[in-house]
Amino acid sequence: MATNEAVDQHTLPPNPEKATLEGRNKYLGFWFFLGGETVLFASLFGTYLGLRNSTAGGPGGADLFHLDLVFIMTMILLTSSLTSVFAIINMRRNNYKGLLMWMWATVLLGLTFLGFEVYEFYEYYHQGLGFTTSAFASSFYTLVGTHGAHVTFGVLWIITLLVRYRKTGLTLTNAPKFYTAVLYWHFIDVVWVFIFTVVYLLGIGG
Amino acid sequence: MSNAKAQPKSVLWDWLTTVDHKKIGIMYMVAGLFFFALGGLEAILMRIQLMFPEFSFLGYQTYNEVLTMHGTTMIFLAAMPLLFGFMNFIVPLQIGARDVAFPFLNSLGFWLFLFGGLLLNVSWFTGGAPDAAWTAYVPLSSDSPGHGVDYYVLGLQVSGAGTLIGGINFLVTIINMRAPGMSMMRMPLFTWSTFVTSMLILFAFPALTIGLLLLMLDRIFGGAFFDVAAGGNVVIWQHLFWIFGHPEVYILILPAFGMFSEIIATFAKKRLFGYSAMVFATLIIGFLGFMVWAHHMFTVGMGPVANAIFAVATMAIAVPTGIKIFNWLLTLWGGRIKFTVANLFALAFIPSFTMGGVTGVMLATSAANYQFHDTYFVVAHFHYVIIGGVVFGIFAGMFYWWPKMFGYRLDETLGKIFFWLFLIGFHLTFFVQHFLGLMGMPRRVASFLDGQGLNEMNLISTIGAFMMGVAFIILVITLIVSRKNTDNVDDPWDGRTLEWATPSPVPEYNFAQTPLVRELDALWHEKYEGDGKMKAAEPLDDIHMPNGSILPIFISLGLTVASFGLIYSTHVITVIGLLITFGAMFVRSIKEDHGYHIPVSEIKRGKGER
Amino acid sequence: MSTHLDPSAPLQGSASKATERKLKQEARTQVVSYVFMIFITSTAFLTIATDIIPSSFGIPFILLLAGVQVVMQLYFFMHMKDKGTGWVNAMIWSGMFVAAITVATLMLLLGINKY
Amino acid sequence: MKHLWRLLPFSFILLLAGCGVENLSALDPQGPVADMQLSLIQLSLYIMILVIVVVFAVYLFVLIKFRERPGDTHIPKQVHGNRTLEFIWTTIPILLLLMLAVPNVMDTFTLAETSIPEADEDGVEPVPGEDYVTIRATAHQFWWEFEYPELEINAGQEMYIPTDTRIIVELEASDVIHSFWIPALVGKQDNVPGITNDLWFEAPEEGVFFGKCTEICGPSHWLMDFKVIAVDQSTFTTWADTMAAPPAEFTEPQGEVAVEGRQIFEANCIACHAIGDEGGAVGPNFTNYADREVVAGFLEHTDENLREWIRDPQSLKPGNEMPAFDESTLSEEELDSLIEYIDTLQILE
Ligand code: HEA
Numbered sequence A: 001m002a003t004n005e006a007v008d009q010h011t012l013p014p015n016p017e018k019a020t021l022e023g024r025n026k027y028l029g030f031w032f033f034l035g036g037e038t039v040l041f042a043s044l045f046g047t048y049l050g051l052r053n054s055t056a057g058g059p060g061g062a063d064l065f066h067l068d069l070v071f072i073m074t075m076i077l078l079t080s081s082l083t084s085v086f087a088i089i090n091m092r093r094n095n096y097k098g099l100l101m102w103m104w105a106t107v108l109l110g111l112t113f114l115g116f117e118v119y120e121f122y123e124y125y126h127q128g129l130g131f132t133t134s135a136f137a138s139s140f141y142t143l144v145g146t147h148g149a150h151v152t153f154g155v156l157w158i159i160t161l162l163v164r165y166r167k168t169g170l171t172l173t174n175a176p177k178f179y180t181a182v183l184y185w186h187f188i189d190v191v192w193v194f195i196f197t198v199v200y201l202l203g204i205g206g
Numbered sequence B: 001m002s003n004a005k006a007q008p009k010s011v012l013w014d015w016l017t018t019v020d021h022k023k024i025g026i027m028y029m030v031a032g033l034f035f036f037a038l039g040g041l042e043a044i045l046m047r048i049q050l051m052f053p054e055f056s057f058l059g060y061q062t063y064n065e066v067l068t069m070h071g072t073t074m075i076f077l078a079a080m081p082l083l084f085g086f087m088n089f090i091v092p093l094q095i096g097a098r099d100v101a102f103p104f105l106n107s108l109g110f111w112l113f114l115f116g117g118l119l120l121n122v123s124w125f126t127g128g129a130p131d132a133a134w135t136a137y138v139p140l141s142s143d144s145p146g147h148g149v150d151y152y153v154l155g156l157q158v159s160g161a162g163t164l165i166g167g168i169n170f171l172v173t174i175i176n177m178r179a180p181g182m183s184m185m186r187m188p189l190f191t192w193s194t195f196v197t198s199m200l201i202l203f204a205f206p207a208l209t210i211g212l213l214l215l216m217l218d219r220i221f222g223g224a225f226f227d228v229a230a231g232g233n234v235v236i237w238q239h240l241f242w243i244f245g246h247p248e249v250y251i252l253i254l255p256a257f258g259m260f261s262e263i264i265a266t267f268a269k270k271r272l273f274g275y276s277a278m279v280f281a282t283l284i285i286g287f288l289g290f291m292v293w294a295h296h297m298f299t300v301g302m303g304p305v306a307n308a309i310f311a312v313a314t315m316a317i318a319v320p321t322g323i324k325i326f327n328w329l330l331t332l333w334g335g336r337i338k339f340t341v342a343n344l345f346a347l348a349f350i351p352s353f354t355m356g357g358v359t360g361v362m363l364a365t366s367a368a369n370y371q372f373h374d375t376y377f378v379v380a381h382f383h384y385v386i387i388g389g390v391v392f393g394i395f396a397g398m399f400y401w402w403p404k405m406f407g408y409r410l411d412e413t414l415g416k417i418f419f420w421l422f423l424i425g426f427h428l429t430f431f432v433q434h435f436l437g438l439m440g441m442p443r444r445v446a447s448f449l450d451g452q453g454l455n456e457m458n459l460i461s462t463i464g465a466f467m468m469g470v471a472f473i474i475l476v477i478t479l480i481v482s483r484k485n486t487d488n489v490d491d492p493w494d495g496r497t498l499e500w501a502t503p504s505p506v507p508e509y510n511f512a513q514t515p516l517v518r519e520l521d522a523l524w525h526e527k528y529e530g531d532g533k534m535k536a537a538e539p540l541d542d543i544h545m546p547n548g549s550i551l552p553i554f555i556s557l558g559l560t561v562a563s564f565g566l567i568y569s570t571h572v573i574t575v576i577g578l579l580i581t582f583g584a585m586f587v588r589s590i591k592e593d594h595g596y597h598i599p600v601s602e603i604k605r606g607k608g609e610r
Numbered sequence C: 001m002s003t004h005l006d007p008s009a010p011l012q013g014s015a016s017k018a019t020e021r022k023l024k025q026e027a028r029t030q031v032v033s034y035v036f037m038i039f040i041t042s043t044a045f046l047t048i049a050t051d052i053i054p055s056s057f058g059i060p061f062i063l064l065l066a067g068v069q070v071v072m073q074l075y076f077f078m079h080m081k082d083k084g085t086g087w088v089n090a091m092i093w094s095g096m097f098v099a100a101i102t103v104a105t106l107m108l109l110l111g112i113n114k115y
Numbered sequence D: 001m002k003h004l005w006r007l008l009p010f011s012f013i014l015l016l017a018g019c020g021v022e023n024l025s026a027l028d029p030q031g032p033v034a035d036m037q038l039s040l041i042q043l044s045l046y047i048m049i050l051v052i053v054v055v056f057a058v059y060l061f062v063l064i065k066f067r068e069r070p071g072d073t074h075i076p077k078q079v080h081g082n083r084t085l086e087f088i089w090t091t092i093p094i095l096l097l098l099m100l101a102v103p104n105v106m107d108t109f110t111l112a113e114t115s116i117p118e119a120d121e122d123g124v125e126p127v128p129g130e131d132y133v134t135i136r137a138t139a140h141q142f143w144w145e146f147e148y149p150e151l152e153i154n155a156g157q158e159m160y161i162p163t164d165t166r167i168i169v170e171l172e173a174s175d176v177i178h179s180f181w182i183p184a185l186v187g188k189q190d191n192v193p194g195i196t197n198d199l200w201f202e203a204p205e206e207g208v209f210f211g212k213c214t215e216i217c218g219p220s221h222w223l224m225d226f227k228v229i230a231v232d233q234s235t236f237t238t239w240a241d242t243m244a245a246p247p248a249e250f251t252e253p254q255g256e257v258a259v260e261g262r263q264i265f266e267a268n269c270i271a272c273h274a275i276g277d278e279g280g281a282v283g284p285n286f287t288n289y290a291d292r293e294v295v296a297g298f299l300e301h302t303d304e305n306l307r308e309w310i311r312d313p314q315s316l317k318p319g320n321e322m323p324a325f326d327e328s329t330l331s332e333e334e335l336d337s338l339i340e341y342i343d344t345l346q347i348l349e
């Protein structure tokens, strides 16, 4: 296959994630997947926006949301985006240790975020917002929960990579894997920015 | 590490683990034909029930189940997989690739579709199939008793995931895997339409995924999305369904358009007229396809401004579609038209689809749609476009590509009998339905009252359906008895595109040397301007191939098990199923598999034999 | 028989001087983007958390901020500004387009209010 | 042109003349709204026939002229395309579509004008029941409830309207989505739970028009018919007055058997079926039951059918809400007197 011409396995290519055809396929395919995810989340956002005032007598956003908590969560996720950017920069310079370290930092921040989210849901639940309470409740938990599920999956995925490749060094096979995991992580952050704005800020202020 | 050679495998194991796009394509075809027969059988049952007024052949509840399963099966499990079969088999060949971009995911997509389809049909044996029509409007579906609709939700979710994966795979394949010289504007139209279709899949299916998720949450976990008493809104479902559902109909028709473009050009012995206009029209149809979904909802009460906008946007699609129709006519103009069965279907498509298309524009007339909507006029419209477009396309494609796919030519005489019976039966069945609708027959009725003037035409319609049934049986016979025609199968039609440059059956690596593409209709160019053979773009070398894997079956099986857990709210089973799925995914991700190489000597031997 | 590349062999060597310089530059750019995003988020937060700004202005304003931030994530963090990302751009913006009409529809056309 | 089928160039369609029942067919409109809609359908049909004729003409010409003849082996010229032609077949369809789109947009807005008529120049307010009638049509699995809010009437299954008067219908649903369609008078709008839709129409002539539910709503969806009965203004007024406040001699049963029937009705039926404003609204209102042409919306109105219905409603209309009254709840004699009583619930002869 005309796959790997021009790539010498011994020298580091400038974009190791795109150095092989497999890598380029993975890169492009993953971006397309994110394009689909955009519509997926848009459907959830739309549903939430359509139902956000349908509290059916139960508590609504303005009664529940802790802006400061959510603000901290946003900061955490934003920072984790930066750590994953550093991971990729280290990949480009073949500093594998650096790559692993920054990825672990990302995982840690992700886990912290999840911790906050679990706490948040627990709080709301105890203030009377069950999943079945109202259409607002269902749509809120589904939107934010789907995002949370993405974060969880991302964390597990990155941990798998970190453990599997803890001592292989950077290779033409794992470079695209790390790269797509990082893309996924950024995308999760992008979605959260909208959740922060549309659900929480508008929930309090709109 | 890569093995030097593939391990010898048993035939069954080979098919279960294959990641070869050609084998996957064939499996899609076989499964699709099976589901087509099933959906057709359901259609026949419905038509028998509607043969006479107040007939009691099926109960009313059973009728609704058969109706729902007919629509769902035909769209998701018959038409799309059959098209996917062609796309899988043909597109890599047409672009001169050795394989698709993601062979493993390709196989995963197939197995997800198959398991999803089987899951859906299990409902027949567990107390009743879904009964809320293929559109599953809430609250009828969310309140439907029993588990039928749960099967609908999860069956479509599983098979929908497969479709989405398939779509991404085709997109990347077409972008990254084209042979040297095959620029985007030299791609055959079938490849182009596969590309646009895949974009539609990528952006349309997520809306369905969410719709189904919400419906599942409402039905199984007590969610309140569609529960009006708790503030829910039932129109949300309709939007999500149609944001998916309208692009879906173009997902079906565009590949068929692509096939007709190839077939008509081949049998007119002419280059496709207005190639770039055809490409452009395909893109425009894809784009407009996302702007018009609410034409299914004119009567739901969105208001006149919304209705007017969606009406006009819908009508606009007639323009690019018309461009295509006239380009096909002009391709025929001045040609030397050969009436093979493949071409007969392509030619019958033009008037049949035009008739269905123009009734679509009539439906798009919002003020008149209040009369048409949810009557047999709509049923007539969409069977005209679907059968006259998609199904004719599938049959044309079968007769055209069968020699390449299966190594034998289908019998032309039997094929012609099949064609005429099917064509006449089709028009007989659905032409009268336009009038039934306007004379006051709603769709989705389990029967109709005597004395309302609907008797004769319903009988005619049923007779037509029987003719289609007989025709289909003749097709099955044709497929079996033609197996002796194994001569002249490499390039029986004097083909124009790259797939005809390969031997039949196609070796697993497709092309010993990646071909160099110098013109649109690459093979035709070499035949009539060159020496008749494709130039090679690379020296003969070892060929890298991916290994097969059984994991896709496990991933799909896990999701199916989890679905049963959800349907019966036995969450232990749900967890077990998810563990199987994620376990298989985990294995896949930590086990590096770099495939194997076919040595030059073996490739040479393969060539020498021919 | 030609030798085949082994994709699971560790890559040797390090980035060239020029690349190193570029990466340093990039690290700086990314940190600046990060600080800017933090700033934007805080602004949005303050817009709502304090009641200084009237909501008629505040709502479109924070939505705009969210938009800016997303574009920054996509173009800087996710490198969509780089060369060779034409297909990526095409697909993501197509997705955004479908996403936008989906959201608008579900907000407006639910039959409660007629337009 | 009243009959669409005459316009069609397909001669065998003429055989269908006489098919299609009067007052059920959208092809035989009986009022201005259905007229407007049929005109639009006809306009679109003319355009479509033009398109079809052009396509078929080119198609047949090409197939005949350029078919492969025996022994012919020439290679046709490989034409790339033609700008002028492409321009033509882009522009003409656009023009044709505009011809359809403009009237369509106008009609769409006209049909959405469901407000109550305004006061005339002298400031005289329109009178409900005379200048217009508002009807709230609520759809249930599988029957129709018609309330006249201004006239304080609740009726089931049959919708009485005065001729030549603007009728405004508000559509609601109590369980799942249904859709309200009177082919000969007005196109459909959906009855959606949680949402109120509306439409308007007029019926110039007296008559009985068939209405249907067109959104699948369960097993007996196909039996969810209703009738629209257009009567002259004075008859309508009589009907409305009687329905709103049934006089005593109407509700009080006449004769011994009927008295007994009334008691049985009160014991078994009234919780769901009201008479006047007395009783429940789970099932159709019974005030004018004996006027109805059909039982349960579709069976011929005979005592036999009524009896069969009461005994076993589920086998006739599966999935509906009415419980069965078998021998143990209602003996044959009791059923006789019940039916005798119900037969007296008549408002118009
Ligand atoms: C392959 C599938 C397919 C295709 C291609 C189409 C194509 C079109 N469809 Fe169809 N449609 C369906 C499948 C399809 N449809 C299905 C399944 C349903 C019902 C779903 C359900 O409710 O269950 C449906 C329902 C449906 C409705 C809703 C009806 C209702 O429920 O009330 C409408 C309304 O606008 C519509 C319109 C159109 C239009 C305008 C086109 C256009 O794309 C057609 C364009 C083609 C032409 C117009 C012919 C060629 C053009 C020329 C020769 C040029 C000149 C023409 C003119 C100037 C007019 N369709």
Ligand code: HEA
Pocket: B036, B037, B038, B039, B040, B041, B043, B044, B046, B047, B067, B068, B070, B071, B072, B074, B075, B078, B079, B132, B133, B134, B135, B379, B383, B386, B387, B390, B391, B429, B443, B444, B445, B446, B465, B468, B469, B470, B472, B473, B476
């Ligand atoms: C790809 C899509 C597709 C296809 C191909 C068909 C094909 C057919 N459809 Fe389908 N139809 C739909 C999609 C499709 N339909 C959809 C989406 C709906 C709406 C559902 C809903 O409202 O929810 C619908 C609804 C629908 C209705 C309306 C029901 C109602 O509203 O109450 C009717 C009625 O006549 C009908 C009839 C037919 C017939 C006669 C065929 C024929 O063309 C079938 C031809 C095929 C055969 C005849 C095969 C026969 C098989 C055998 C004889 C078995 C032999 C077996 C072996 C030899 C092994 N269909």
Ligand SMILES: [Cu+2]
Pocket: B245, B246, B249, B292, B293, B295, B296
């Ligand atoms: Cu559509």
